[in-house]
Amino acid sequence: MNTHLNTITQELDINTESCRYQFDLDLSHCHITVLSNTAKLMFELESYFCSYPQHKATADIVIYLIESDKPAPSYPWADWAREAGKSGRKDSYVDMHQGRLLHKVRTGMVFFQSNFSRLAIGPCLKNINQVVNFINNQYMNYLQQQDHVICHAAAVSICGKGTAVAAFSGGGKSTLMLKLMDHPHAKFISNDRLFLTNDRDNIIARGVPKLPRINPGTILHNPRLLSILETEEQEKLKRLPQAELWDLEQKYDVMIDEVYGENKIDLEATLDTVLLLNWDRKSSAKPELKKVNPEENQELIGAIMKSPGPFYQNTQGEFLSGPEIPALENYLAVLNKVTVYEVSGGVDFDYLAKTYLELTQNETV
Template sequence: MNTAFLRDLAAPLMDAHPAAHALALNFGQVLVRVHTNSSALREKLAAYFRDFLAAPELCGAPGQADIAITAIESASPDLGLVYTPKQPESGKAWIKEEYIDLADGRIVRKRLTNMLFLFGGGFNLAVGPCLANENQVVNFINNRFIEWKVNRGCLLFHAAGVSVGDTGLAIAGFAGMGKSTLALHVMRLGTDFVSNDRVMARREADGLAMYGLAKMPRINPGTIVHNESLRTVVTPREREEFLSMDADALWSLERKYDAFIDECFGPGRYRLKARLAGLALLNWRRGGGPLSVREVDLAKRPDLHPVFMKQVGLFYEADGPALEPGFTSESYLDLLRGCPVLELSGGVDFEAAAKYLRDFLDASAART
């Protein structure tokens, strides 16, 4: 561990770039306050998080925020540190991030954008070309919320989430199997949206609860053109281009778009908490025949555990050694005890799967 201190390194940056603009966000009774030196960045973030804006008078109220974050728009600073590359995940070749652990926190550097993220002990700072990399600032804000929830007993799931009223369903799947695509197909059937790619869950006094992130789905063209509710995400010309493509080429096209829930499905359709009534696991494939859905016992299916388990990664700091999360198969099995788990196998069929899951949610809601 480096003996340098996070706040000492950050102080000259913050003194040189006073963060005079503030934004208050309400993430399900967790107050997040963002300060920035850029009015343009403040407006961009306000537009992105428009479903979660808190009262303006909370923007600058000292001591009231549960999570405080500063984002400085500037050239990327050289702090004179030697970073350790984060090795890519299995199947990926590029090193995207590097980091250094300090006496009181961690710094993560994004190699492609030169964005720096400093965090530890409740101090959170993003610095660099923030306006050109708004999505990384959004991710940093959401990562602070993940840390907050994990440090209060949640396990992290690699899953999307939808709900009918207070009754929620998490949807997980192996890479490329379409958990976000399926969640948005279920949304067409009148559900609310809870989360796109990460879900946190824990046992509470009234049962198993899941929490989502204020992160809009980032979807590919194949998802867009096969869901009428997503028509406004791309221009008519882009839609025509995508529809003219071969099906395999379309689904493999790596071009991402933000799908704002209010624009695609109407206002008031985003909630960040629901009762976790079930977990759906996608284990299907194209050309795999008819869709098959069955309830499974996860204790007998360790092959399915990697579908939903998710480690916290570089952007997490435990709130003391006692709270270092034990993200093991046993901890997930214990948490999910009594929660129905559905395996969707056979062939890919988003419409049939969406109808089945909507019926499952209705039946679960009726039992409460």
């Protein structure tokens, strides 16, 4: 055990020596080893990440997950400010020992984040999604420390070329991404977080191993996804007004292998196109695709900009104090090297997916 980890575990009165169960996640250029005190948690994680490589190798990142019923320690917690449009307490934090301790107010989970030690403590089995997010946050930190810019976007690769989809809040980026997955040569890259970096003349897009989490409206309007819901639940949701269904926050995981078949995931791709959804739910017009210059349409770039969040720590060990967003120049540096479309008009996912796929096919002929 390293000295830093020993200091933290003593402070929190926990024992990592009981973490004898291991899970490995091999993300090509970054290897993550997860250790836990419960075999069931490892089984759940292996099942969740079953579509991603799980080979053992020398770890770049080690994470300890400790199933515990201890309450959060009594520290002078500060509330993490929510992003615009969101309310209610969600995260609180205190900085200590070259790291940050985060408390998930609603679930009681506690996480310690630093460049030296990473711990999750609490009812892990009841909060698998938060555990998955914590694991992914380590990879997200790794990428950002390697000069990747964080984007609020979904992405697929089609015939090896990456397409990113971004939208203002509730704009349907996941719904469109899953429509594009119907293409026979499409592969899933990412659902909600995408990381872009310059590689000579190309922009590389890297996703995180996080399955799409979608709302019922996305499921009901995509025949491939209907099996996620029981028939009775489908009928109940179909009776809701369209506006209410659109805004319903009730998440379901999409198991990519089960829905689309095996070998339908890419960890990364060369980015070719970005679709910025700026359409209007109230409009009856058909969606329109217009090629835009990011420099001249900077108001649209807000759709893809994203704060790294409370877990982000740079190479100097510094954390953010709130939901700060990377500089606009960082986004323009990558978006200026790819094709960017603004999507306006009314909302029609089937029409837009068909139009875009026909457009890209014509451009490659």
